[in-house]
Amino acid sequence: MARHASNLPLKLTLVYAALVIYACLHPFTGWQASGLPMFDYLLAPWPRYYRSEDLVLNVAGYLPLGFLGAAALFPRLGGPGSILAATLGAGILSLSLETAQNFLPSRVASNLDLGCNLLGALAGALAGAVWGPALFDPQGGLQRWRSRHIIGGHTGELGLLLVGLWLLTQLSADGLLFGSGDLRHWLALPSPVAFAPERFIRLEAAHVATTVLGVGLFARCIMRAAGLWSIPLLFILAFALTTLATFSFYSPDMPLAWLTPGARLGLLVGLPLLAACLLLPRVLQHALAGMAMLAATALVNLMPENPYLPFRTSAAAAGHFLNFHGLTAVTAAAWPYLALAYLSALGLWRGEHLAAERRL
Template sequence: MYTLLIVYASWYPFTGWRDMGLQPWDYLWARLPYYWTGFDLWTNIVGYAPFGAFTVFALYPRIRSYWAVILSTIAGIALSVVMEGVQTYLPTRIPSNLDLITNSCGTLLGALLGAWTGRYFLRESRLLELRRRWFSREASRGLVVIGLWPLALIYPQNHLFGLGHLVPPLSSLLSDLLDTPIDLATWWTNSAQLTAEQYWLAEIIVTACGLTGAILTMLLLLRKQAPRNALTAFYLLAAVFIKSLACALFFAPENAFVWLTPGAAGGIIIGGLMLAGLSFAPPTAQRRIAGLALIFSLLATNAVPANPYFVSTLQTWVQGKFLNFDGAAQFLSVLWPFLALWFLYHPVHRKAAAPK
C-alpha cells in the first residue's frame, strides 16, 4: 500500500503524457539542479524512509541484519529510478537526480531504523504481544484497511466520513477521454437542488453510515478479551485528530474543526448509538451490516449534490508544496470504501474470520 502511495504521489496528476525527445535515464547524468529547497529534500527523505523500514520488516525472518538493509536500500533505489524516469514523459513533472539521491538516502535511513527497531516490533515487542492477545490471527489485512481509514479522511469530503466520492475523478477521466471539459458535479447540481434541511439530513445519514461501517470493520478484528470500548474510542479519536490536524494545516489553524458541522455532529451521535447496540451482535451480522453501511454511505455520497458551503471551502484548500500529497490523499479518499468492501466480502477473509 505504501508503494502504491509513492507511485501515485510521483506521477500525479497522470495527464498530459507525451514524448519530449528525452530518454528516461538522461536525468541520471544531468547536472544537479540549481534551484532546490530544504523542504523538497526533507520531503523526499521522509517520504521514502517508511518504505525502507517496511521492507526490512517484510523480509523478516527470512532475511535479517545488514542483508535486509542492503536489499531494502536496493529496492528503494530501483523504485526511485523508475519513478523519476517515468516523469520524463509528464510535462508537469521534472525528473531529478537530486531527488533520486535524497530518496535513496531516505530509504537507507528507514532501513537502518527498521533493522535497529526490528527486535522491538518483531521479536520482543509488547505491541506484538498485544497484537496476538487482542486481534485475531488472520487480522493482518484488516489492520491495513482500518489503519488507512484515518489517513483517508485527510482530504476534504462533501460529508464527514463520506469517502468514495467518484464524481470528481470520473469527470477528469471523461474529460481526458473525450478531449472536452466535462463536470459531472455541475450537471448533477443543476438537475437536483436540495434544501438546507435536506443537505443536513443527508450529512447525518452519510456520517452515521460511514462511521458505523469503519468501526464495525475494526471490531471484526478483535478477540473477545480485547478492550473493545477503549480501542474503539482511541480509533475514533485518532481519526478526529488527524482530520483536525489536516484542516488546520491545509486551511488555517482556526479552521481545525471546520468539519464539525451540525449534520456531522448529529451523524456522530446517531452512529454512536447504532454502534452501542451493534457491538454486541454476532460477527456475521457485524460484517453484513458494516458492508451495507459502507455501500449506503457510498451511494449517498455520490447521489447527493455537493453542498455549496463545501464547494467554497474546497476552494480554500491550500495545496502549495503539498500538491503531490494532495493527489495521493484524494486517491486514498476515493479508494478506501472499495478496499474495505473487498476485505468484508472476500470469501477468504470471511472464512478466516469465522468463529471457530
C-alpha cells in the same frame, strides 16, 4: 504464526510501494517525450525556487517504505544488510519514478526530490532495523497484541491492512469527513443533488453517522473480542489525522474546519449508535457493518459539492499537493468497495467454520 509474522512487513512494503507509484505518476495522462536527455535532471544545479514543505514531504513519504523494507529483510539479511537493501530498493524506485516523470507534462523530474527520497528511505531503514524486529517478530509486541485481539492468519492481516488504509484516507481532508467511496470524479458524473444548506447538513450528518457505524463495526468484525479502547482509539487517530491534514495542507488557521455542522450532528448520532450496536450478537454486527457501509457509500455519491468549504481552493496551489492527493484519493475512492468485498469473504469463511464445528 511465525510465517504470517514474517510476511506481514513484506505485504505492507508492497502495498505502500504501489501507493507511492500511483502518487508519483498521478494523473497518468498526457504522456509525451520532452525532447531532453532522459537523465539530464540528475546533473541539474540546486533549484532557484523550492518549498521547504516539498522537501519535508519527500523525506517523510519514503520513511515508511524504508522502515517496512528493512523490517521485512531483517530476518534474512540482518541489520546492515537490511538497511543497505531497503535504502537501495527505495532509491531505485525513486529514480525510476523521477525518470518516468520526464514524460508527464504535469510533473517535473528533480534530483532534489530523489535525494530527499533517499534520505527518507535511509532514515526509515535505520529505524526499521532497530525497531522492526521487536514489532514484527512472533514474540514482539505487535504480534502479541495481534494474536490476542485480531483474528488469525492472512484474513486478520488483510483486515488490519484495510483499517490502516482507511486511516490513510483521513489525510485527504479536502471534502467530507470520512468521505470515501465517491466515484463521480473518476466516472466524470455530475452531482445528482443540487446544493442547499439545510439539505447538505442532513445528508452529511447521515453520511457521517453511517460511516461511523460501518467502520466501527468493520473493526469489530476483525477482532476476536471487543476491546475497551481499540475502537475509540481508531476514531481518535482518524480525527487526529484529519486535523493534521487540514492544518498542514488547507487551513492552518482553522485545523478543525472539517468539523462542520453536519459532521458534528453525524458524530453525535453515530457514536452512541455504534456503542449500542457493539452490544449486539456478532452475526448482527457483521450484517449491520455491510449495510451501514452500503448506505454511507450511496450517500457520499449523492452529496452535492459544498462551495463553502474553507479549504477547497487553497490546496490546489501547493506544489506538494498533487503527489499527496494522488496517494490518498485513489485509496479513498476504492476503500469501501474493498471493505465490502472483505466483509463478504469473511462472512463466507466464518460460515464454513461454524458449519464445520456443528458437524463435529
